Amino acid sequence: xxxxxxxxxxxxxxxxxxxxxxxxxxxxxxxxxxxxxxxxxxxxxxxxxxxxxxxxxxxxxxxxxxxxxxxxxxxxxxxxx
Amino acid sequence: xxxxxxxxxxxxxxxxxxxxxxxxxxxxxxxxxxxxxxxxxxxxxxxxxxxxxxxxxxxxxxxxxxxxxxxxxxxxxxxxxxxxxxxxxxxxxxxxxxxxxxxxxxxxxxxxxxxxxxxxxxxxxxxxxxxxxxxxxxxxxxxxxxxxxxxxxxxxxxxxxxxxxxxxxxxxxxxxxxxxxxxxxxxxxxxxxxxxxxxxxxxxxxxxxxxxxxxxxxxxxxxxxxxxxxxxxxxxxxxxxxxxxxxxxxxxxxxxxxxxxxxxxxxxxxxxxxxxxxxxxxxxxxxxxxxxxxxxxxxxxxx
Numbered sequence: 001x002x003x004x005x006x007x008x009x010x011x012x013x014x015x016x017x018x019x020x021x022x023x024x025x026x027x028x029x030x031x032x033x034x035x036x037x038x039x040x041x042x043x044x045x046x047x048x049x050x051x052x053x054x055x056x057x058x059x060x061x062x063x064x065x066x067x068x069x070x071x072x073x074x075x076x077x078x079x080x081x
Numbered sequence: 082x083x084x085x086x087x088x089x090x091x092x093x094x095x096x097x098x099x100x101x102x103x104x105x106x107x108x109x110x111x112x113x114x115x116x117x118x119x120x121x122x123x124x125x126x127x128x129x130x131x132x133x134x135x136x137x138x139x140x141x142x143x144x145x146x147x148x149x150x151x152x153x154x155x156x157x158x159x160x161x162x163x164x165x166x167x168x169x170x171x172x173x174x175x176x177x178x179x180x181x182x183x184x185x186x187x188x189x190x191x192x193x194x195x196x197x198x199x200x201x202x203x204x205x206x207x208x209x210x211x212x213x214x215x216x217x218x219x220x221x222x223x224x225x226x227x228x229x230x231x232x233x234x235x236x237x238x239x240x241x242x243x244x245x246x247x248x249x250x251x252x253x254x255x256x257x258x259x260x261x262x263x264x265x266x267x268x269x270x271x272x273x274x275x276x277x278x279x280x281x282x283x284x285x286x287x288x289x290x291x292x293x294x295x296x297x298x299x300x301x302x303x304x305x306x307x308x309x310x311x312x313x314x315x316x317x318x319x320x321x322x323x324x325x326x327x328x329x330x331x332x333x334x335x336x337x338x339x340x341x342x343x344x345x346x347x348x349x350x351x352x353x354x355x356x357x358x359x360x361x362x363x364x365x366x367x368x369x370x371x372x373x374x375x376x377x378x379x380x381x382x383x384x
Contacts (some may be wrong), residue, residue, distance in 0.1 A: 061369040065322055068329035075332070079139065 012081040016074035023070025030063040096352070134343055141339060142267070142332065145178045178268070185265045189251050218242065222371070229379040237378065240282070244275070245371040252331060252363030256355055264363075266331045269324070276324035279374045280316060287381040323373055330366045334358030 001009070038056040042049050140147040167183075168176040200212050208216070222245060223238045230237060248266065255264040265271045287296045300309050338354050345351070 057365060058369055058372050061326065061365060062373070065326045065329075068326055068333070071333050072325060072329045075336070079135075079143070 009081055012077045016077040019070050019074045019077065023067050023074075027064045027067035031060045034059050034063065134340070137343065138336065138339060141263075141335070143178075144181060145175050148177055181263065182265060182268045182270065185254070185263060186271070189247070189254060189265060192250060192254070193246065215246075218245070225372070225375060229375050230382055234382065237375075241371050241375060244279075244374060245367055248275070248327070248367035248370055249364060252367060253359060255331075255335065255363075256359040264331050264335070266327055267335060269328050272324035272327040273320070275327075275370070276320040279323060279377065280320050282374075283319075283377045283381055286378055290382055319377065323370065327366050327370055330362055334362055 034056055038052050041052045136147070139150070164176065164180060167180045171179040196211070196215075200209075200215060219238070219242055222242050223235060226238045226241055227235055251265045251271070255262065255267070284296070299306060300312055303309060306312065335358070338351060338358060341351050341354055
């Protein structure tokens, strides 16, 4: 591996780490917010708990998708350069 | 009070004894016991292993690339004739990956057929346990469908249930510890195909409900909707978002399991992680996929 390839590999690894770290920020904040709101909703009306839990899981999985995209991109950066 | 049965405790004790036996029999930690199928035979043997984590990950996830780099022909994947056939159909470049993917899809399909036939046999007698489980899945998803689409659109339930059970079994089949087994959803082609079908069914439903012109009006009328190009891009992004979500979750879980098991030298099979990523995430993602498909259909119907 010569110098240019090494620099490219290093930049790709650094970019993968940055991508994963920054991409995990948004889903973390969003999922925590959704879970907190769901707790409030269940505390206010415990008879709707199953509906609220279902909606919460779907919403969390949707808001997680940006994190998943960043995971896919960082895997591409690691394994294809 | 009668003595309470504890099946979970028995299972854990069996796991523990098997793992202790494996650790004792493997001598020192630089060796590994290989259990599984090799060239069609069931083998238990003691092998030295030396591996590179990156090679291992490449072998697991880009199997064509791995065999092209190392230059060896895969022996574990069975018959030569079948492999030649796949080489002829899919080309040299993606023969192995397609072979593995299609084999896993075939296994999943046979499993689903077996489940369906074995439940159907005893349908009219006293309901058995698996029948109760699958009736529960069916009735709960039917309830979701009738809540989302309305009572007169209950005939979408078989499609939704099929989607759910197929993705669920596909995600769970990676738990079986046989070499060469993988989740079919770990390959991007399977979620992409499912996503394309979901969007196609959404548009067919919309055309059925609103008529062909009534549906196309939303997209090709620049006066009423000046941003119609963005809508077309949005339809494309539906496919990408619904399929990459499933694919990324399954692939990420598999990579995390592989990395953690290599940290503990593959001695202790990380059951907890497998349970979390296989059962919990697999079920949640199958559920989310079907829910999103249902929501996409529901948006087109109610408008």
